[in-house]
Amino acid sequence: MKILLINPPRSPENNILKFAPEEAKRFIHKKLIGPPLGLLTIAAAVKDHDVTVFDTKGEYDLVPETPELSILVRLLVEKHQPDLVGVTVITSEFDFCIDICRAVKKVNPAILTVAGGLHATLCPNDFTDPSFDIIIPGQCPHIFREVARVREAGGSFDNIPGILIHSGGTLKKTAGKAAPWDTADADYLMPDRNHLKRWIATYKVGNSPYPSTYVFTSLGCPYKCTFCSIWTQFKGKYYQRTVESLITELKSIDEYPVVRFADANTVVDESFMLELFKRIEEEGIRKTFVMDIRADIAANKPGIIEKLARGGLKVVICGFESFRDEELKKYHKDSPAIDNQEAVRVFEQNGIMVRGNYVVPPDYNLDDFAALAEYADRNRVVYAGYTVLTPMPGTIYYQQVKDQIIDHNYRKYNFFNSVMRTTLPHDEFHARIGSLWLIKKGTDVI
Ligand code: B12
Numbered sequence: 001m002k003i004l005l006i007n008p009p010r011s012p013e014n015n016i017l018k019f020a021p022e023e024a025k026r027f028i029h030k031k032l033i034g035p036p037l038g039l040l041t042i043a044a045a046v047k048d049h050d051v052t053v054f055d056t057k058g059e060y061d062l063v064p065e066t067p068e069l070s071i072l073v074r075l076l077v078e079k080h081q082p083d084l085v086g087v088t089v090i091t092s093e094f095d096f097c098i099d100i101c102r103a104v105k106k107v108n109p110a111i112l113t114v115a116g117g118l119h120a121t122l123c124p125n126d127f128t129d130p131s132f133d134i135i136i137p138g139q140c141p142h143i144f145r146e147v148a149r150v151r152e153a154g155g156s157f158d159n160i161p162g163i164l165i166h167s168g169g170t171l172k173k174t175a176g177k178a179a180p181w182d183t184a185d186a187d188y189l190m191p192d193r194n195h196l197k198r199w200i201a202t203y204k205v206g207n208s209p210y211p212s213t214y215v216f217t218s219l220g221c222p223y224k225c226t227f228c229s230i231w232t233q234f235k236g237k238y239y240q241r242t243v244e245s246l247i248t249e250l251k252s253i254d255e256y257p258v259v260r261f262a263d264a265n266t267v268v269d270e271s272f273m274l275e276l277f278k279r280i281e282e283e284g285i286r287k288t289f290v291m292d293i294r295a296d297i298a299a300n301k302p303g304i305i306e307k308l309a310r311g312g313l314k315v316v317i318c319g320f321e322s323f324r325d326e327e328l329k330k331y332h333k334d335s336p337a338i339d340n341q342e343a344v345r346v347f348e349q350n351g352i353m354v355r356g357n358y359v360v361p362p363d364y365n366l367d368d369f370a371a372l373a374e375y376a377d378r379n380r381v382v383y384a385g386y387t388v389l390t391p392m393p394g395t396i397y398y399q400q401v402k403d404q405i406i407d408h409n410y411r412k413y414n415f416f417n418s419v420m421r422t423t424l425p426h427d428e429f430h431a432r433i434g435s436l437w438l439i440k441k442g443t444d445v446i
């Protein structure tokens with residue numbers, strides 16, 4: 001059976017970039033680059049079928065004159081003649097997934113369309129558009145495999161527990177509970193990056209001449225920040241991979257000298273990381289590693305940062321979020337602002353470049369902006385990111401402020417647009433965040 005898995009394009013909505021002063025524009029994120037790990041995992045689950053993975057992000061980066069999405073999808077479907085099309089969905093790309101499935105159905109309504117991923121997990125009931133046939137929430141490679149089997153063999157999807165089926169204009173949840181699946185450990189599926197060969201040249205970050213790839217060492221997060229959808233996706237659980245499966249994967253990706261760990265927090269289990277880096281050294285694996293590490297970990301356990309730096313850790317993304325303890329408390333960050341300063345010191349002492357990210361709440365007034373600018377200036381990091389505190393559906397923050405949301409256009413839910421009323425005039429609010437991007441040490445972005 002032929003399966004086509006499509007990674008949707010990025011949302012172009014970026015009011016920070018739009019309203020930023022000219023001199024700041026070149027530092028502001030325009031796009032994040034990286035392979036779709038979730039889709040590769042799904043592809044691995046059905047590798048006995050004839051599977052094609054198509055990364056539209058990579059395609060638009062590689063060939064900017066690629067036709068618009070519905071035409072691209074039509075051409076793809078005509079070329080591959082799939083029986084089943086799968087899309088991966090995060091909130092800001094939800095509309096594009098609808099566009100993809102509509103375009104598929106226009107060519108051939110008999111093609112089964114299946115949606116999965118973060119947004120399908122957190123908000124499955126959003127998928128009311130009839131172009132979606134089946135929605136599979138959660139970590140579901142085994143369920144997708146079963147859907148493919150039933151599609152091929154014929155039969156009813158109603159007998160597959162834990163999925164949503166479009167029928168007669170409504171979404172219907174099948175009875176029963178999906179069997180558990182341990183994506184990180186016992187059921188780990190090695191992604192086959194050969195699917196992405198066409199776009200490898202586009203997977204470069206910053207000024208690096210080398211492509212980078214994502215590898216996850218864990219899934220979920222043990223912390224519970226109010227604005228974050230990662231821990232809610234995994235219902236507060238944290239899943240760790242095994243050291244040896246990581247070593248096998250790292251040894252199999254010679255063509256990627258830069259590896260970004262796609263974890264919420266790479267250092268949670270200290271002994272695990274020490275063992276992993278011991279094995280990396282023993283195996284002579286030489287890579288540049290990029291990780292997300294919390295400030296309190298670096299501040300309280302500088303020894304581990306030193307060891308990781310010796311093993312190739314070069315860039316750390318650190319969610320500073322705020323410079324005010326009362327805001328950090330409100331976000332349930334569980335780490336005071338002083339940790340941010342100490343973490344920067346520890347990272348820099350070890351030659352690690354820091355990307356520190358602040359989130360700016362929509363109610364910031366001129367004094368708040370001045371105070372943040374003054375703090376960020378005193379505590380400059382090589383790269384600094386300043387984004388909007390956004391109520392992502394499925395988060396605690398969303399529940400807290402849902403009545404105050406004035407913009408329900410999901411394309412804007414990518415941290416670069418306020419979807420709530422701002423205290424400052426809308427354009428000025430975004431322009432001021434744009435200006436903040438100038439406050440950093442480095443001369444380029446990652
Ligand atoms: C890798 C990654 C990316 C990659 C690849 C994503 C892609 N599809 O192209 C890149 C770098 C491109 C990316 C980009 C962005 N990302 Co991102 N990204 C991640 C990251 C770090 C890891 C996700 C991952 O690979 N997990 C591991 C895999 C195995 O799990 P999974 O994706 O959930 O997949 C499993 C299931 O969901 C399911 N599944 C997934 N897809 C499908 C499809 C089908 C058909 C089925 C059946 C099942 C299924 O099966 C998989 C295996 O079990 C997460 C943070 C995190 N640590 O989780 C953020 C995250 C997903 N990203 C996020 C965001 C916001 C973005 C950006 C919008 C950021 C920005 N402002 O620009 C951009 C979007 C594009 C852009 N503007 O450039 C948010 C999403 C929030 C939300 N609620 O929507 C997250 C959660 C980070 C965060 N800080 O909150 N991202």
Ligand code: SF4
Nearest residue numbers: 221223224225228264
């Ligand atoms: S923001 Fe970071 S530390 Fe907080 S819950 Fe999300 S991933 Fe965990």
